[in-house]
Amino acid sequence: MADGDGGRRKYGPLGKVLVIIPTYNEAENIKPIVARVRESVPDAHVLVADDNSPDGTGKVADEIAAEDDHVRVLHRKGKEGLGAAYLAGFRWGIEHGYGVLVEMDADGSHQPEELPRLLTALKGADLVIGSRWVPGGRIVNWPKRREYLSRGASTYSRILLDVPIRDVTAGFRAFRKETLEGLGMDAVASQGYCFQIDMAWRAVKAGFHVIEVPVTFVERERGDSKMSRDIVTEAFWRVATWGVSSRANKLLGRDPS
Numbered sequence: 001m002a003d004g005d006g007g008r009r010k011y012g013p014l015g016k017v018l019v020i021i022p023t024y025n026e027a028e029n030i031k032p033i034v035a036r037v038r039e040s041v042p043d044a045h046v047l048v049a050d051d052n053s054p055d056g057t058g059k060v061a062d063e064i065a066a067e068d069d070h071v072r073v074l075h076r077k078g079k080e081g082l083g084a085a086y087l088a089g090f091r092w093g094i095e096h097g098y099g100v101l102v103e104m105d106a107d108g109s110h111q112p113e114e115l116p117r118l119l120t121a122l123k124g125a126d127l128v129i130g131s132r133w134v135p136g137g138r139i140v141n142w143p144k145r146r147e148y149l150s151r152g153a154s155t156y157s158r159i160l161l162d163v164p165i166r167d168v169t170a171g172f173r174a175f176r177k178e179t180l181e182g183l184g185m186d187a188v189a190s191q192g193y194c195f196q197i198d199m200a201w202r203a204v205k206a207g208f209h210v211i212e213v214p215v216t217f218v219e220r221e222r223g224d225s226k227m228s229r230d231i232v233t234e235a236f237w238r239v240a241t242w243g244v245s246s247r248a249n250k251l252l253g254r255d256p257s
Contacts (some may be wrong), residue, residue, distance in 0.1 A: 009209065011124055015099020015177070017044040019115070024084035026106040027055045034064055034071060036112040037104070041119070044102075046156045047092060049074040049085045052193045082171075085194030087188060090180050104171045110172040114215050126179040126208035129200070130164065130172030136214030137167070146219075157197045157239050161246065165210060168200045172215055179208050182254060194238050 005161045019037050023030055023128060034046050039054075050058040052075060058075055065071040074092055075086065086103055093101045104110045114130060114184060133138050139147060150169060157168045173196075183202040190198040203210055 001087050011176075013099070013118065014122060016097060017041060017100040017102065018089075018092065018093040018096075018098040018106050018114075018117065019044050019046045020049060020086060020089035021046060021054060021059045021104050021106045021142075022049045022051070022082055022089065023061070023106045023202040024079055025053045025057060026049045026215045027053065027060050029106050029108060030060055031064060032113065033104075033106055033108055034061075035129055036242055037115070038068065038070060040112040040114050044070070044115075045098070046071045047074055048072070048106075049088050049089045049092075049124040051074060051076045051079045051085060060221065060253045081191035081195075083188065083191040084128075086195065087185055090175075090185060094177055094180065099177050101175045101177065103171055103175075105171055109217050110221065111216055111218065113171075115174075117213055118172070119214075121211050121213050122174045122176065124209075125211040126176050127200075127203050127210045128174045129163075129167060129170050129210035130215035131167035132217045133213065134212050134214050137216070139217045142217075143218035145251045153197075155194055156236075157201075160239050161197070161201050163197075163201055163204050165200055165204070167214055170212075171196055172217075173199075181199075182206050182208070183248060190238055195238060231242075 019041070021030070021033065023123065036046070037044065037046055048061040050061055050070070052058065058073065061071075061073040066072050074088060076088060090101050100119065100139070104112070104114065110130065118128045118130055132139055135150065137226065140189060154166065154168045155165060158165065184205060188195070188198055198211070
């Protein structure tokens with residue numbers, strides 16, 4: 001949990017909720033995950049940010065949106081990565097008056113039924129992270145290799161960046177609009193694992209109050225994982241660079257931001 005001004009701050013109402021679901025080749029998964037979101041948080045709106053999926057995910061999303069006025073589709077030109085899709089979704093949501101922007105995977109690994117818990121926690125926070133690595137959090141059907149990678153990446157990032165977050169790579173998150181506006185989104189260029197680390201680190205540095213709530217992460221049953229060696233490598237070198245730079249700035253008495 002990041003400190004910031006924590007419980008001493010008075011938080012305003014959450015406002016409208018937008019759940020952003022980035023997609024690339026998720027035609028099998030998008031309909032059931034949207035249905036679960038709509039059932040779990042009926043007042044929330046859903047934005048499917050599709051990177052021109054060759055498997056027709058965008059068309060399936062359009063069909064869902066045609067039948068449900070709480071669903072919108074953001075068609076993007078091509079595959080530009082998770083970070084770019086979320087940033088586009090954040091900007092769209094802020095422009096359209098949403099007070100809460102939620103990150104959620106399309107593959108069912110994030111349980112929409114747990115979203116109300118994140119939104120409740122957000123009433124007293126700037127950012128809420130659905131965490132696998134706090135007491136009560138767990139994973140289902142992950143191979144040990146994947147678990148070690150995720151735990152290791154979070155520990156590595158937490159130590160190098162001095163971020164007091166147990167699951168810093170988690171992708172199930174709820175932001176207040178004001179939090180995103182204060183993070184300098186125009187300067188974010190990272191992707192994948194690294195995008196989540198980057199956004200969490202920026203929130204901590206900016207003094208925002210970050211809460212982790214336990215969630216259950218379930219390995220996808222359909223479709224292919226987007227995890228790759230390039231994504232892991234990017235996270236490794238970017239985090240190392242950020243950590244060294246931050247420590248050097250502190251030693252030299254410079255503003256680390």
